Amino acid sequence: MREEILAYYARGEEDARLRPGGAPAGRLEFWRTQDVLRRLLPPAPTRVLDVGGGSGVHAEWLARDGYAVELVDPVPLHVEQASRLPGVAARLGDARDLPASDSSYDVVLLLGPLYHLPERADRVRALAEAGRVVRPGGPVVAATINRYAQLHDLLREERYFTPEHRERTDRVLVDGRHPYRDEGFFTVAHFAQPDEVTAQFTDARLAVEGQYGVEGVAWLMGGVEDWLDDPARRETVPAACRHIESEPTPLGASGHLLTVGRRPSE
DSSP states (O other), X not given: OOHHHHHHHTTSOHHHHTSTTSOHHHXXXXXXXXXXXXXXXXXXXXEEEEETOTTSHHHHHHHHTTOEEEEEESOHHHHHHHHTSTTEEEEEOBTTBOSSOTTOBSEEEESSGGXXXXXXXXXHHHHXXXXXXXXXXXXXXXXXXXXXXXHHHHHHTXXXXXXXXXXXXXXXXXXXXXXXXXXXXXXXXXXXXXXHHHHHHHHTTOEEEEEEESSTTGGGSTTHHHHHHSHHHHHHHXXXXXXXXXXXXXXXXXXXXXXXXXXXXX
């Protein structure tokens, strides 16, 4: 893992980003990821490997739901944080070389690794490793950041009107490569097109079952902060997102995309 990425996450900001009280886009990402996973995963109790699971934000609720959760992450701080969570076993590890035996899990999640592997070969390798350790017929669910997420985000925050920000954002649109910058908003990453992800699943010998836009267009709309703080409206926003979560035309409008595939049954 590149030092710039490790240093970025060593700040300890990732845990708060997705929890209540964090930025609205992060909370929406959390609730919608939870919403989609609860519909996709086999019922508990089953074994889940959360690869690149960060501080355990998703591992925590999965354990509460009755899953046997193990988390692997390359950031020592994340492993320390996740280890404190009830029902979660956490250890250091790399998505490209998982410390697990073949067919040892019922579900494998990669909700972070793919967008921090700039090279395609490494992304395919991580998916292939997930396919190796999941049981035959088991699901592999991976999150990616959409190619136009930064463009949409900076437009929403009105930072795209600054020439420097606009130039840097437009450069990322060419090939999806987000470079490291000391004053940058994010660290080294790859922003993917939806069909790019399905091709990588196929190369890793995973049969693609579907793709789900996480935030839809809701994260770009004014007023989302108030909607998420209102308990009555909060339930309506994910419900609205479900209507278009797999509609091909707006897939790229979401900030994040979930792609699900399965290891073929043997």
